[in-house]
Amino acid sequence: MQLNIIDLTQPLSNMIGDIEKGNKCLIIKEGKPIAEILPFKKKKEGWKRKIKKVSLPAKGLVDKYIEEERSLS
Numbered sequence: 001m002q003l004n005i006i007d008l009t010q011p012l013s014n015m016i017g018d019i020e021k022g023n024k025c026l027i028i029k030e031g032k033p034i035a036e037i038l039p040f041k042k043k044k045e046g047w048k049r050k051i052k053k054v055s056l057p058a059k060g061l062v063d064k065y066i067e068e069e070r071s072l073s
Helices: 005-009 013-020 062-072
Strands: 002-004 025-029 032-037
Touching: 013 025
Parallel strands: 002 025
Antiparallel strands: 025 032
16 A cells, blocks of 8 residues: 555545555655555464463472472473
């Protein structure tokens, strides 16, 4: 999609809709490109597993908790 500066005064909802679909928008002033609007790339999930926060009820239960977690794996 290419737009002249004058076209930007029209409603932006159509342009935003196109960008949300993954299209780029090139802004042109006096026949020269001055800006490009790109959609955000979706963040890919990394190779690391998500870790849940652990809260232990009392002191001395850490070893027991670790044994339980290892037996589930």
